[in-house]
Amino acid sequence: MAAREPRWHTLGSAGVLDALSTGERGLSATEAAARLERYGENRIAGDEGASVPAIVLRQFRSSLVLVLLVAAAISLAVGEGVDALAILLIVVLNAVLGTVQEWQAEQGMKALRRMLGLRAVVVRDGRETEVDAAVLVPGDIVRLESGQKVPADLVLIATTTLQVDEAPLTGESEPATKVEGALPGETPLAERENLAYMGTTVVNGRGTGAVVATGMATEFGWIAGLSRRVEEVKTPLTRRLDLLSRRVGEIALAVAVLVVLIGLLQRREVYELFLTGVSLAVAVIPEGLPAVVTLSLAVGVKALMRRHCLVRHLAASESLGSVTVICTDKTGTLTRNEMAVSMVALPGGERVAVEGRGYEPTGTFLVDGAAVMPGMVPGLQVFLRAGAVCSHASLTVDEDGRPGILGSPTEGALVVAAARAGIRREDLPAIEEEASFSSARKRMTVAVTEGEGRVAYMKGAPEVVLGHCTRVLTGGRVRPLDGVTRTALQDGLEEAAQGGLRVIATACRRMKPGEGLEEPAFIFLGYAGILDPPREEAPEALGLCRQAGIDVVMITGDAPATATAVARAVGLPGTGVVRGADIDAMDDDALLKTLRETKVLARVTAEHKLRVIDLFTREGAVVAMTGDGVNDAPALKKAHVGIAMGVKGTEAAREASDIVLVDDNFASIVAGVAEGRRETDNIAKFTRYLLSSNIGEVVAITGGLLAGLPLVLLPAQVLWVNLVTDGVTALALGVEPAEKDVMRRTPASPEAGVLPRRAAAGVALIGAAIGALVLTIFALALGAGEERARTLAFTGLVVFELVNLFNFKSLHAGVLETGLFSNPSLIAAAAASLLLQVAAVYAPPLQAAFRTVPLTGPDWLLLLLVGLPLLLLGEGYKWVVGRGEK
Template sequence: MPSPGGNPLPDWCSLTPDDVRRELDTGPEGLSEEEAAGRLQRYGENVLRAEERETRLQVFLRQFKSVLIVILIVAAAISFFVGEPLDAAAILAIVFLNALLGFSQEWRAGEAIEALKKMLVQRAAVVRGGERQEIDASALVPGDLVLLEMGEQVPADLFIVEGTSLEVDEAPLTGESSPVDKAEGTLRAGTALAERSNMAFAGTMVVNGHGLGFVVATGMQTEFGRIAGLSQRVGDETTPLARQMDRLGRDLGLIALGIAILAVAVGILQERGLLEMFLVGVSLAVAVIPEGLPAVVTLTLAVGIKSMMRRNCLIRHLPASETLGAVSVICTDKTGTLTRNEMTVVRVRTPDTEAEVTGAGYIPEGEFLVEEKPVDPLADRGLRRFLRTVLLCNHATLSPGEEGWRVFGTPTEGALVVAAAKAGLSREGMPEAAQEFSFNSTRKRMTVIYREDGGDVAYVKGAPEVLLARSSRLIAAGSAVVLTTGRREAILHEIEEYASRGLRVIGAACRPLPPGIERTAEAVEDDLTFLGFAGIVDSPRPEAAEAIRLCRSAGIDVVMITGDNPLTACAVAHDLGLASEGALTGTDLEAMADDEIARRLRRTKVLSRVTAEHKLRVIDILSREGAVVAMTGDGVNDAPALKKASIGIAMGIKGTDAARESSDMVLVDDNFASIVAGVEEGRREYDNIARFTRYLLSSNVGELVAIVGGLLLGLPLILIPVQILWINLVTDGVTALALGLEPAERDIMQRRPRDPEEAILTRNAYLVILILGAWLGILTLYAFSGIYETDLDRARTMAFTGLIVFELYNVLNFRSFRFPLHRIGFFSNPALVLAILGSLVLQALVVYVPVFNAFLGTAPLTLADWGLLALLGLPVLLAGEAYKILLLRVRGGSPAAG
């Protein structure tokens, strides 16, 4: 009997029905009510146990974990204790805004288990004490005998003891695109999950037939629950941007502390007052730390999220939008992601004709082409007879809806109905079948008998090799001919060729029934006339091939991970232009060491018949190789991998709640091509974050050089803390945020993905920051030094205003690290133009409005003062433009990625 504790569960699929009954201590009459109640106490309810969720307060407090945020809070505390409460309030307001924005995006994180719980059915039909009854599914226990009917969800993991035409859709669990036949039987030990035809699993859907099964696992012991457990154990990945910002925060904190201590020491040696030098130290610390950086990063990511939404990418966590731009490997599910998850007949082969069928999905529009020329399928007797047979021998229906055409029934039968509709055939006005022999995985065929004018006719569809074995003739050139051994082998060869191309092959046959024939399946389904076969495929999305090509040009590897069989997966990969050296199955992965898998993944881009554990292992291996991994998926089985990946991407339309709630991003339109658009947007975001980070730091270096330079020259304090905060939070903040809206550079999708461990500030970036910052600081010193002896307030205002003017010139340098303004267009970022004008207006108010004079320690300036500052700052821009033009000429007009 299964144990709720640590004892290993039996390999149920390898047991016989009698073994299962003995193991579960049950029988054909099910459990007694007393026994069921006792087991419920022992095993617990058939529900998933979720880990305790974070509270709103915990999510909010997590926003303060950044090193840079901690440093800002310390700076605010110091400002408050030295008598600068307004400075402290300004810093804390920025910190709070940053936390509020992050909290609003992340509150819905971690709901995967809640979504999984909702997917369990509420009621279940069971046999207890020999009587059928309906109970709450949470009361199911191991040993219960459960009845399965079409249209119901499977309430627990079951061992099938009886199945009639039983088919189960396991796509949410295994990724298998087609319904799986279920029937009683015994399989070998260790059979892959997707191939356990004698078992049905919790959370999957019965799409055809009916059956009986014994409950072998409930709650967290089910395959469904096991995946829930994996989701719980998988920790959230730290994004590259978060790691880099923390590293930057630590560096800046140490630099600020060191400079402040050094400055205070120098001042004491110069015999300056201790209180004055403490104020200088605080000013330097404030100058080093870009107070507005966290808020600008957060606001830029928030704006980027809105932009991604317009491109059908719904971002659930702020940093995920930037992480998408660093992706180097996309592990994508096949079914519903690269394909439409709508089976389509693409070829029909009769003894006389092979026709290509155009159109995709369930839309009944398309042509029949023979040798690339359209034909009327109803004028071809062979095609008409085949299509009419598969239409009559069919339970699926096709109907229009508000969101397009829908099929009710199994996808394979739906594909045949759609093919018949393309030829103009429908069941409307046709009589009901007089008798039916249902399909199951043992018979592999379905037969319906109709009463027609000339007598009863049996129409049969199923596995073509099975129908061939029961056929004695076929119709060629309008006449019945004997199905010789040679003809039979030729047809089997063609069937194998279809299968090797990844097509699911369905055959059709018929038989006029002689009077007095015994109406049993064995008697009726004999001496058949073989009519032909159809090739069915889950059509690739038309835009997916182009998306994969764009991924390749952007240096992004695409790995298809699917629960389908290798032949089908490789055929789809070939159609999409995804080059792969064969396929690796889940069994292959289990037999290989991690190093060997890593080597194979460089050549093999198709993984088939894989489980949730396999996906986690592959992501872990790729991550150790230095890849930033995106995982797309739509099923329950994808949830742990979506959470484990650097960025999890769930399908919005066909995805399960579990997948969506485990993801960082949701594709609103289920379109793989939207990922490419998201990657472009993510790369643009990162470029812009790098731009305004370097811009803000160069401005801060300018402040630092001005203050330290003045200190070394024995000048009064050039900038007071409140003026530095005004620059960092208001003028720099506005222009930096506008810089975050810079359009993508033209070659952004021709670059290799960036190294996620590369610091946001490279050696060259530090050099540029230091050179430009020093230049700004020296200019500020010059503006101050000429008049400080006669009017200190006006001198500080010149330095204060001059630094802002110089930085507004400088921000234009950071619009691109490689292209001059005439190449990117001066007005291509109108937000930045408005930000520059707005900053000048704000500074004019600060200079001329008395209340601001008192608050910021400023004094009015003359028009000549403004003119001098404008002329002093102009070379900063001209030098940057000259450098970029020279760089373009050296590199022949094609700048390297930087």
């Protein structure tokens, strides 16, 4: 039994109760228990978040980690147990770091989690009782009140001024008015006014409904299931590291084969061949890379948290820096998600601008740009009073002292505007009689006692309110509503609506004894333009996106006029608007062509969002998707980076996302992109640094083999350099500050890999130079003994790599431009690495482990002087390639 079955909204109250075998007395406790056994608990599968074992297993998905495990197995097989243990420790460290970070993110998610409806008031055995929403079953009769979350999918059997915020499900920014009764079978989901859906919120009135679907059978559950059916795409970093690991594996295999062939030709001993092979395998594979990547990403995650981005998966932080397209929601991301009166138009032609922040009850009224007292504008206070009286909304204050509203956002906007003029809702007369708003009536009329008589107030769609009026209030006097005035008012209303404003009109009249509530001859008081104001920082953030080569597309379920107005206000480029129906009518090629020019999509569904993201992805884009609703969840999962709203987002959206915005602000996404680009740059820096070092080791060892020399570097020495010396300095490169042009260049292609062709040439050149220097020093020092020569080669490798470290402070700028001391961590890491090497040369226990002998002061000075030209080589290469290769 599911709400997605098309028949529920067609049956009417009696038909639904009959189909569910229930009635107004509800189910019996026995029948409810039996149905709970049949249908299961009213829960959405997957809400519990990822378990610790699942998080741990995720850390071993990387191909590079698998290569390291193979290397450890080979080391163990040839008797190099210490090497195998060291590699395994690195793999475990990497897994622990990743697990801790993702577990912390899960805890953050739990702190943000808003449960859909923990309790529900249900009628069972003829009595109302409060139960855990998880035990609701089809056939239960549920009571709804303002402020409550709808706990299951319901067909409404009784309503009183019931309005429900369905934005999380349909994307509509305005609450839906709900009534009982049957509807035609073809009625779209967003227009089924006799149904209330799980996960939506009652913002006004009350109602009673019969449960027709629970758990995964609800509309919410169906979309959550759609999210799980969406195949996750690999992040750009994962793809780059997978490619690198394949290349490293291939090179390690090729080197091993080469070693065997050369060794056999030279008639070397089998044990020496194994020892050399292990040394080369250790030299080829950057053992420290996974741990350094993980630690670097963890540092980036902390930085993103300071920018209000909670990262759930480590790689997502770097992926944000590779984004080429951002598909953003409108409400709450580009806008504040706070409906506010921006303008009041009075029948005499006066236009009053209203300014204020959020739901603060203080603000400013302006006429022609000049601030005025509300009482100075004839008719303004009467209009504001009418909007506040004809309303069920009220102002609230949370525990932190922040103002808010309880009730319909539109009514709340009118109440706030009145409060800014000193008219408080609690000081106004109570409603005595009411004709509620409905989609058919499009107006709300109330009667209150004022003075010695009763007054009727009307609020609603301007054309409907105007149709009930025969008089207008202008200049503080009531006048007949003539044709000229009516035409002028209609023209103004049309202009306001085309500007994306939600327009609400008010009217009033003094009631005579015995008169009905909605007798004609109302007095037209004016109309208000209401909007969800754009965030002040949104235009600048969008400008940064354009500067950074990132395409921004607004995707919303809201009306085209509203979406267009917001796009214009925030400076979103492009022409026109594409509606959901337009998307259905286009093939993929036509839609993709349209998306290159049109950046506003309105009235879209979850399926439309998935299709758009799929098209961008197939074209090679790296897509970030923002969203807060249930209907956003599949697209959030499909995108390379799913970004959910943490404040006003649904649990389904947050569970499907990679990043949660703590402040729901688009500007935070752009700040996150800048941080992600810094991470992308730094991962490229230390990856290339590590590879250049490893190439140096391979060249030295292979060169010695070809020259018939003894083994230049022992496996333990190579592992020490890769894990201890290189690991510490590479991590320091991971916290290198962002370069000045980080948001002034186009994103790197996700297919480019960690090592593009020109960059590979530079890495190979520097690596070969390091290897040649190490081999030369070893060969020249052999006359003084093998151990001394190997100690010089071992120490020279460390010194040369520390000099080389400064080549990678930037991928294209010179070391003097970036500043030698711009990253204190790098200086500290280089000093620490040098001290560790000193210990390896002079500390007796380490001397025994690495078979080193003490060096003299001149030895160290010579190694430094020999290594300094490596800096000139790096600078020269950057200059030759134009200092623009990334």
